[in-house]
Amino acid sequence: MAAGCILAVTAALPATADEVVIATTGGLMRNSLEANMYKPFTEATGIEVVPVDIEVPDQWAKAEAMARSGKMEYDVVTATGGDLIEKKDILHEIDCAALPNVVKNGLPGSCEPYGVVRTIGAQMIAYDTEVFPEGPKNWADFWNVEKFPGGRGLPDTGDRDWWLPAIALMADGVKPADLWPLDLDRAYKKLDEIRPHVAVWWKTGNQMQQIMRNKEVVMIIGYSGRALATVREGQPWAMVWEDTIRDAGIMSIMKDAPNLEAALKYIDFFYANSDGHPEFMRAVNYATSSRGGLEKLPPEEQVLYPTAPENFAKMVVPDFEWIGKNRAELRDRWTKWIAQ
Template sequence: MQHRMLKWTTATLAMSLAVAASMPSHAQQLEEQLVIATTGGAMGNTLEKYFYEPFGKANNVEVVPFAIEVPDQWARAEAMARSGNIEFDIVTATAPDLVARKDILHEIDCSKLKSIMEFGVEDACTPYGVARTTGGMLITYNTDVFKDKAPTTWADFWDVKQFPGPRGLPDTGDRDWWVPVAALLADGVKPDELFPLDIDRAYKKLDEIRPHIAVWWKTGDQVQQIMRSGEVVMTMSYSGRSLQVVKEGLPFAMSWNQAIRDTGYMSILKGAPDINAALAYLDFFYANSEAHPEFMRTVNYATASKSAIELMKPEERNLYATAPENYSKLIKPDFAWIGENREMLRARWIAWLTR
């Protein structure tokens, strides 16, 4: 097999895991190499420890992690698709990517990925991506401030009389529908009636809360900082960022009620040279149930493995999105509609925020 010329490093981690090789029932002999594009840092290192190395050992496949930020990954993947020289097998995708970029993604037959069907939550596998991590944009509140009654819904977030104090909302530049969705939920729109979004109604509701927003945070680091510093008594936040603050022992808690679901996917590029190994890895990810709890504790996000959740004590699993008691409460966005209206959503947000 011709070796693709990619710069990569592999951590020499001593880990052995007695997990049998997991292969899709339709797979042929696995290729000798598998290239997985993902973000580096803690996420990349943790995936390597708990999944890449065990899969490689179990299947005699050289797993090549390629550290790259998601925007750069897609720019490179699209160039590969144009040239026909596909170097990545598995890429990192968001739910909007599964809609907007499906023309360069390999279509997955979920019924043939037996471990995902057995161990994954109901929608862990989609035609263009398999869920890797799931979290939510949720309300995180100060438990010292709200001792007797906690804010649990977006209507509570908007209720400054019953729940007084400064708030935080995101201005991240890439998800201009998060806050309008929360506004509509606060205004009484039912979750299954959110889309298409009534933008005029959303911004009318946002006018009410605007004077009480102390911080329009832009990054995950910043939202953690405004909680630690006491600048806000409650904020919309990434669940993983909030969980880290909770783990630090600070007086904050999360509400999963009406949290906006945020799932990261593993997708296969169309024309990937190691297609059988890629499919086998996706199935192995779910077959390797014992690795999921430690992976989740390290990255602060859930996987979509229901068997992994069952290995956790109730008080711990309740901190993660895919716990049964939380998953049913999540708001599932209509990414097809969002994708079709990206420019309008962005323009409306900027016009409102800067007026």
Template sequence: MKTFPGPRGLPDTGDRDWWLPAIALMADGVPRDKIFPMDLDRAYKKLDEIKPYISVWWKTGNQVAQIMRDQEVAMTLSYSGRALTAMNEGAPFQLSWNDAIMDTGYFAILKDAPNPEGALKFINYFYGHAEGHPAFIKTANYATHSKDGMALLPPEEQKNYATAPENFKLLMVPDFKWIGENRDMLRERWQNWLAE
């Protein structure tokens, strides 16, 4: 808190029950490749230290971008695309990829979609053609899986995304198997702690 003073924001969203203990463990000196299985007692001891400095527990991606634009916080954990959007709109922040959490995104077709064949054709086209990725990346402010598509962006833009090699090597890789096996316990512990 002394190195980077000022109000902070943290998520109270769907994945906060494992994100924040993971971040707390790294803040307490645990290397990113040793986070799982989580020492939750250690994580929550660190979260107890951090909690008084949190001025905004944000609930949505829109809210985190807004608190950045409005400069309600000096620092926040954020979805990278939401942070980049706020920064592109003038918010005076910088991205830090060091110990950022690697996460994934998916395309899905709804069970009763009106045109599932068309949706599947789009997905197959998207995953098979790199030339469409730069426009998608710039619009969504999130990288895609395509190294060839990323290479079509100017080098100074590539550094804004998690998949840039210099950023990718800094990411914490979650153990989703462990998270899934412990999800109910993680949620209950988080909800009890936040209510204290």
């Protein structure tokens, strides 16, 4: 979309300040956003993006301190679905209907009261096709070490305290519609079954990819973006989309953001700027939640992402209300189990 067209479609939003401060992780994510979103946004609106490179836990620690002091410096921050529940007291409540391009181009669930989806990934199965030309189809197969023998890789990072119990329940026959509230006793009984077959508990995305390259495991539970990056390297791995756990990176706005209108305008622009999405998605290996962005990719490439219609329909949407209310118990149960 040409800059003039984007400016026209964002003109419905009020005039803004001349900058917007956006906190996100640095490196690849920051560079990809800068090339495909920040620069086009500035060209279209005249509003400068001030990026802050910061890891998410540090971001929240600083944002909470700013909120307590009444001196908020961030406008847009990076959030997860759980953060929209746990941090909502310091977040700006968004009127989704006032973001016309999010309404027009966003997939279902793109806009929530306290955040708008930036990227969509999944917790999924990937497997070594040299070991299993006909690989696992679902979570029950991942647990089936007789049919699919060999070491597994599981995450000990991120939201594993609810990812893995939810996955274990589906492996035990629970339908996605019946997952919540999680039956933790049943889940951990099922996790006990797979534990002896876990060759690696991986802790970073880089480690996840490395154990795939090194053939330290024959199948893995992990980030869809990291699995896709490994496949694109030419490694002999395949991805399984059945009952994947939806994992979204979200743009939230801080309550008392110094440049509120500019922040809203940026988020709406993100969905207006369909031309920026293909290269952004290719760079980070995650999808955006924009129909227009996905449609810019050729069909054979669309199917590599969780937002392809056939993949999106198979995703399990977490119940973050329940997760938020039970987070202490989830963390305590995981910590005790993994330490055994």
